[in-house]
Amino acid sequence: MSTAIADRAPASGPESIQTFTVTVIIRRFLPGIDLEPRWEDFDVEMLPTDRVLDALHKIKWEQDGSLTFRRSCAHGICGSDAMRINGRNRLACKTLIKDLDISKPIYIEAIKGLPLEKDLVVDMEPFFDSFREVQPFLIANSKPKEGKERVQSPEDRARFDDTTKCILCAACTSSCPIFWTDGQYFGPAAIVNAHRFIFDSRDESNVRLDILDDKEGVWRCRTTFNCTEACPRGIQVTQAIAEVKQAILRGKP
Amino acid sequence: MSDKTAGTLAPHRSRTKVPEGTLYRGREGMWSWVLHRITGVAIFFFLLVHILDTALIRVSPEAYNAVISTYQNPVMGVGEVGLVGAIGFHALNGIRIVLIDFWQVGTKYHRLMFYTVLALWLVLMAGFVPRHLMNVFGEYWVG
Amino acid sequence: MSLTIENPRAPRTRRSPGGVNWEKWGWVYMRVSGVILVVLIFGHLFVNLIVGEGVKAIDFAFVGGKYANPFWRIWDFAMLWLALIHGANGMRHLVNDYAANEKLRKLLLLALGGSTAVLLVLGSLVIFTFDPCPANSPADLLPSFCS
Amino acid sequence: MPTESDSTVVDGVHYHQFDVVIVGAGGAGMRAAIEAGPKVKTAVISKLYPTRSHTGAAQGGMAAALANVEEDSWEWHTFDTVKGGDYLVDQDAAEILAKEAIEAVIDLENMGLPFNRTPDGKIDQRRFGGHTAEHGKSPVRRACYAADRTGHMILQTLYQNCVKFGINFFNEYYVLDLVMTPVTASDGTTSDKPSGVVAYDLATGEIHVFQAKAVIFATGGFGKIYKTTSNAHTLTGDGVGIIWRKGLPLEDMEFFQFHPTGLAGLGILLSEAARGEGAILRNSEGERFMERYAPTIKDLAPRDIVARCMATEIREGRGGGPNKDYVYLDITHLDPAVIDAKLPDITEFARTYLGVEPYTEPVPVLPTAHYAMGGIPTNVNAEVLSDNTTVVPGLYAAGECACVSVHGSNRLGTNSLLDINVFGKRAGNNAAAYALTVDMPPLPPNAADWVINLVESARASNGTERLSAIRKELQDSMDRNAQVFRTDETLNEVTRVIENLRERYKNIGVQDKGKRFNTDLLEAIELGFLLDLAEVVVYSALSRKESRGGHFREDYPTRDDANYLVHTMAYLTGDAHSADAGDHIRLDTKPVVITNYQPMERKY
Numbered sequence A: 001m002s003t004a005i006a007d008r009a010p011a012s013g014p015e016s017i018q019t020f021t022v023t024v025i026i027r028r029f030l031p032g033i034d035l036e037p038r039w040e041d042f043d044v045e046m047l048p049t050d051r052v053l054d055a056l057h058k059i060k061w062e063q064d065g066s067l068t069f070r071r072s073c074a075h076g077i078c079g080s081d082a083m084r085i086n087g088r089n090r091l092a093c094k095t096l097i098k099d100l101d102i103s104k105p106i107y108i109e110a111i112k113g114l115p116l117e118k119d120l121v122v123d124m125e126p127f128f129d130s131f132r133e134v135q136p137f138l139i140a141n142s143k144p145k146e147g148k149e150r151v152q153s154p155e156d157r158a159r160f161d162d163t164t165k166c167i168l169c170a171a172c173t174s175s176c177p178i179f180w181t182d183g184q185y186f187g188p189a190a191i192v193n194a195h196r197f198i199f200d201s202r203d204e205s206n207v208r209l210d211i212l213d214d215k216e217g218v219w220r221c222r223t224t225f226n227c228t229e230a231c232p233r234g235i236q237v238t239q240a241i242a243e244v245k246q247a248i249l250r251g252k253p
Numbered sequence B: 001m002s003d004k005t006a007g008t009l010a011p012h013r014s015r016t017k018v019p020e021g022t023l024y025r026g027r028e029g030m031w032s033w034v035l036h037r038i039t040g041v042a043i044f045f046f047l048l049v050h051i052l053d054t055a056l057i058r059v060s061p062e063a064y065n066a067v068i069s070t071y072q073n074p075v076m077g078v079g080e081v082g083l084v085g086a087i088g089f090h091a092l093n094g095i096r097i098v099l100i101d102f103w104q105v106g107t108k109y110h111r112l113m114f115y116t117v118l119a120l121w122l123v124l125m126a127g128f129v130p131r132h133l134m135n136v137f138g139e140y141w142v143g
Numbered sequence C: 001m002s003l004t005i006e007n008p009r010a011p012r013t014r015r016s017p018g019g020v021n022w023e024k025w026g027w028v029y030m031r032v033s034g035v036i037l038v039v040l041i042f043g044h045l046f047v048n049l050i051v052g053e054g055v056k057a058i059d060f061a062f063v064g065g066k067y068a069n070p071f072w073r074i075w076d077f078a079m080l081w082l083a084l085i086h087g088a089n090g091m092r093h094l095v096n097d098y099a100a101n102e103k104l105r106k107l108l109l110l111a112l113g114g115s116t117a118v119l120l121v122l123g124s125l126v127i128f129t130f131d132p133c134p135a136n137s138p139a140d141l142l143p144s145f146c147s
Numbered sequence D: 001m002p003t004e005s006d007s008t009v010v011d012g013v014h015y016h017q018f019d020v021v022i023v024g025a026g027g028a029g030m031r032a033a034i035e036a037g038p039k040v041k042t043a044v045i046s047k048l049y050p051t052r053s054h055t056g057a058a059q060g061g062m063a064a065a066l067a068n069v070e071e072d073s074w075e076w077h078t079f080d081t082v083k084g085g086d087y088l089v090d091q092d093a094a095e096i097l098a099k100e101a102i103e104a105v106i107d108l109e110n111m112g113l114p115f116n117r118t119p120d121g122k123i124d125q126r127r128f129g130g131h132t133a134e135h136g137k138s139p140v141r142r143a144c145y146a147a148d149r150t151g152h153m154i155l156q157t158l159y160q161n162c163v164k165f166g167i168n169f170f171n172e173y174y175v176l177d178l179v180m181t182p183v184t185a186s187d188g189t190t191s192d193k194p195s196g197v198v199a200y201d202l203a204t205g206e207i208h209v210f211q212a213k214a215v216i217f218a219t220g221g222f223g224k225i226y227k228t229t230s231n232a233h234t235l236t237g238d239g240v241g242i243i244w245r246k247g248l249p250l251e252d253m254e255f256f257q258f259h260p261t262g263l264a265g266l267g268i269l270l271s272e273a274a275r276g277e278g279a280i281l282r283n284s285e286g287e288r289f290m291e292r293y294a295p296t297i298k299d300l301a302p303r304d305i306v307a308r309c310m311a312t313e314i315r316e317g318r319g320g321g322p323n324k325d326y327v328y329l330d331i332t333h334l335d336p337a338v339i340d341a342k343l344p345d346i347t348e349f350a351r352t353y354l355g356v357e358p359y360t361e362p363v364p365v366l367p368t369a370h371y372a373m374g375g376i377p378t379n380v381n382a383e384v385l386s387d388n389t390t391v392v393p394g395l396y397a398a399g400e401c402a403c404v405s406v407h408g409s410n411r412l413g414t415n416s417l418l419d420i421n422v423f424g425k426r427a428g429n430n431a432a433a434y435a436l437t438v439d440m441p442p443l444p445p446n447a448a449d450w451v452i453n454l455v456e457s458a459r460a461s462n463g464t465e466r467l468s469a470i471r472k473e474l475q476d477s478m479d480r481n482a483q484v485f486r487t488d489e490t491l492n493e494v495t496r497v498i499e500n501l502r503e504r505y506k507n508i509g510v511q512d513k514g515k516r517f518n519t520d521l522l523e524a525i526e527l528g529f530l531l532d533l534a535e536v537v538v539y540s541a542l543s544r545k546e547s548r549g550g551h552f553r554e555d556y557p558t559r560d561d562a563n564y565l566v567h568t569m570a571y572l573t574g575d576a577h578s579a580d581a582g583d584h585i586r587l588d589t590k591p592v593v594i595t596n597y598q599p600m601e602r603k604y
């Protein structure tokens, strides 16, 4: 027989830990079949260490192949699977079953404010449009020395560290009550990504301040903090927005 | 910038409606905003009426007193408690918002500040309500 | 909370360069006026509802008495403008947020602006043209200093 | 700028024309796009939104001998790469990699990448496994990094620059076929030239043909042939599979890297950067066991060695936990402030997924399938080869899907982020230059037919087999039989399993019959690629009766340079659907390019 190490069950293997049944209620919408979204229940056997994404996979792979959701990395770094879990925006792959109250069903639905395409999938284009609109790239006219990096002190680098963590998952923007109203607001994610460049000492442009100093820009934020609570990367989103507001008032970063 | 992606902006994507889902379970930040909005609107409509009724002093003392005396009945008295409650919350929370916006660590302590707002609001109401109700209902109690 | 966004991020109109930046100054105004209003409104409420017999004491004579003093005229005048513009700007946010239909939105904004302007003028007139001792009025309704 | 109006629709199939089409929007694809985009009409087609690509998962760093913090040279870097790859590296390519590394890092910095900085404001560097000074004397700080999300920052920076240049993206389009047109040259010989790709639009279920002068494949790895893997669910090796099905060869497929420190039971990666910052591997007795195996560089030995040592410790009964089946990664002696500044993400993974607090407890880890050293053979210009030397004109590959053979039999940590940048850039440049010199190749008639047929037969399939069950059996068996340790016996076992699964695959059922966002259908197609590639991996592994780098044969535990200092080239021939792998896979060899470094015993 094989001598490979994986022969033995891993520590968290099913033998050692009790499984239990969880009811998952998913807001389904199959285009062409459903006229309106509807709630559908599934019962799945789960381990406490499983994630909500595992539950969705189990349903898709064992019960209903038509269940549709996005996912890729499965550990919270690609930003594919933001969804509303028990009324809050979360990444399915970062939400452990044991952290939810499993005596009650788990409600899962698509994020709000973007056009629903199918089940848990929404059209992300409007979201990326506003990201692209803040000119999220380094703008610097001065040339660094040929073949050399631009110099930046560790303090200057730390200034915008928080907002470089963004994975563009849209959990924040689609949790914002202002974005829900008409979807015209740039939304926290775009502002976070503008912040990342506004406060980068290497960047020489004020254009983003100008873009966000507008009707649908930072002034629409009502500091509801939903974005900060939703961000799976722990970015202090509302803080970043506040800093951009101050920068606009000052006229410079 | 025109970097619209050719493929993904294709107009053939039908735009389906966003379904009605569960109520978003926001926390202190969201609920304080909801309250701030509701109280703001309530105060605004009160203010409209209040300006009009005060304008009656320009008409005649009789007219003004006639209208104002309706404020003095117990039902309106209770309404005034609501009004002051709304203004109190809106004002205290307004200060909280200003602190979030302008105080370096405001965003860090926003939750703490929300509970402070609630506490101060309770103190305010505790000071105002008995006193006010005594004034309003005073004649019944006395008489 | 079921809101349909037909077309999030449809191409938006940008502020014309050089024009007044209403959004920014509106935002600043909300905060500045708010802080001042705390003093004005709480002072107002305190004097009218708490001091003395509270709300029961309010009548023509009471108001007339206050307005005889220019201090209170200026107080109320400031309060009128700050609060009404603050409130109207706040209502403008709400209309912009929730009125999805462009025509309806325009209509509501017009109504809001119109009523605010009318009330500002009316209120200001009342405060500054007010006569605490109108002729032909029964003396017992007037402030004591009229006689 | 091209828009949707450039495309035409014939019989429900959309046709587009571009000079260069890049398949894959990971690091390699977007690096290529940044070169090609401003020069010629370029499209990037990706099955994921660009920022979802798995380059974003890379944590540790990107190697370049900048010598910002201590003395270093690209020549030492070349040597380390060659030695790390157990001398199966093509040394001319490794030299290019190490030399152009410096420019690649500077390019990224100038594009805006926020590297961590030294006190005097230069790009900071950290230690990484197998990177040494003076040909193995001592570990050297060569890896440029941005906290422990270097890959994330690379992916974001490249996407940001694509936005800046207005690159055309076709997101959530699955490329399923490469179109080849037979062209008769002036001397009368006929050869197949690439003329585009065929893609399936996930949103609508429609088929799009992208006609192009040059095609670049940058579709990443295929770790999903294994169960325990650091790779994303979407890394199913579609690009490599497409090339394979076209009859083009695949190189060195038996070499798969198992990263020592995956979270036990899950496979989520804890970067080698942890060990670069001083983390220590311990067995259940608390012993720092790497001291015994690699006295000089200890925990920073190359991955194949560390993974094997860990497995040995576990086998000899010194594993931790109730089943004694993992070892520990210990960072408790590091200052929490350092951990927070340099390793924030991976400590959070341990907390979230295992409930372990890395400040105070050692983290259970196990080797996890991580990186495919093999793939589509290319030369140093990123041109795809149809045999040992012949270039397929207009076809390029870069990144993990390609095998320039800079990694040989074992890739050094931080050399892959380097690979995607150096060879991604070369691919983009060369494809653009090529596209400027040729006319648009004609499409063959019915270019989309094969894909339409593939998709429609998958959609129509009503068999009884669940694809998830087949996939699971494949992955389980690969983990059991073709992982860190391999023998004839285990490889034969998994061969039989794959044969059986390929049979069962013909009888799968796809439940979702819809057109829009039909991920069920695509998972079925992806499984097809996984089965094909697993078969090639195992078949190649069986043929290599020696141990080298990531390929360790217990029945042939030593390196055998006399017989096996060659690359393995696998070709699909005959009936692709025949049961026996031997009936449709032909193996050949390709010499290794050796310039400066003669093979030596590999000791650390």
Ligand SMILES: Cc1cc2nc3c(=O)[nH]c(=O)nc-3n(C[C@H](O)[C@H](O)[C@H](O)COP(=O)(O)OP(=O)(O)OC[C@H]3O[C@@H](n4cnc5c(N)ncnc54)[C@H](O)[C@@H]3O)c2cc1C
Binding pocket: D023, D024, D025, D026, D027, D028, D029, D045, D046, D047, D048, D049, D050, D053, D054, D055, D056, D057, D058, D059, D060, D061, D062, D063, D150, D151, D173, D174, D175, D176, D218, D219, D220, D221, D230, D231, D232, D235, D237, D238, D239, D269, D271, D370, D371, D398, D399, D400, D401, D413, D414, D415, D416, D417, D418, D420
């Ligand atoms: C967890 C982890 C950590 C790592 N850490 C490091 C590190 O510290 N240093 C280092 O040097 N290397 C590291 N690596 C390795 C390195 O990150 C990868 O090898 C490298 O990022 C691969 O890049 P790529 O561009 O080739 O592919 P990917 O980034 O995987 O991109 C593949 C692209 O192809 C697209 N695609 C795939 N199939 C299709 C299809 N059919 N049609 C259309 N598009 C398709 C995908 O959408 C995606 O955009 C790490 C890898 C992992 C998994």
Ligand code: HEM
Binding pocket: A221, A222, A223, B036, B037, B039, B040, B041, B043, B044, B045, B047, B087, B090, B091, B092, B094, B095, B097, B098, C030, C031, C033, C034, C035, C037, C038, C041, C083, C084, C086, C087, C088, C089, C090, C091, C093, C094
């Ligand atoms: C007592 C002192 C007051 C303070 C400190 C105060 C403060 C504020 C602040 C800071 C805001 C901005 C909220 C934001 O942008 O998120 C605001 C909004 C608002 N205020 Fe006031 N305010 C006061 C009195 C009033 C009065 C008297 C009215 C009514 C006339 C009013 C009506 C509103 C309305 C309608 C809003 C908009 C709410 C929203 O957009 O969500 N406020 N207030």
Ligand code: SF4
Binding pocket: A165, A166, A167, A168, A169, A170, A171, A172, A173, A188, A189, A192, A230, A231, A232, A233, A234, A235, A237
């Ligand atoms: S800020 Fe946070 S929540 Fe928003 S998109 Fe970025 S990672 Fe997601």
Ligand code: F3S
Binding pocket: A172, A175, A176, A177, A178, A179, A187, A188, A220, A221, A222, A223, A224, A225, A226, A227, A228, A237, A238, A241
């Ligand atoms: S949720 Fe929205 S209102 Fe502001 S604080 Fe966040 S953007």
Ligand code: FES
Binding pocket: A070, A071, A072, A073, A074, A075, A076, A077, A078, A079, A080, A081, A082, A091, A092, A093, A094
């Ligand atoms: S699957 Fe990548 S973030 Fe969840």
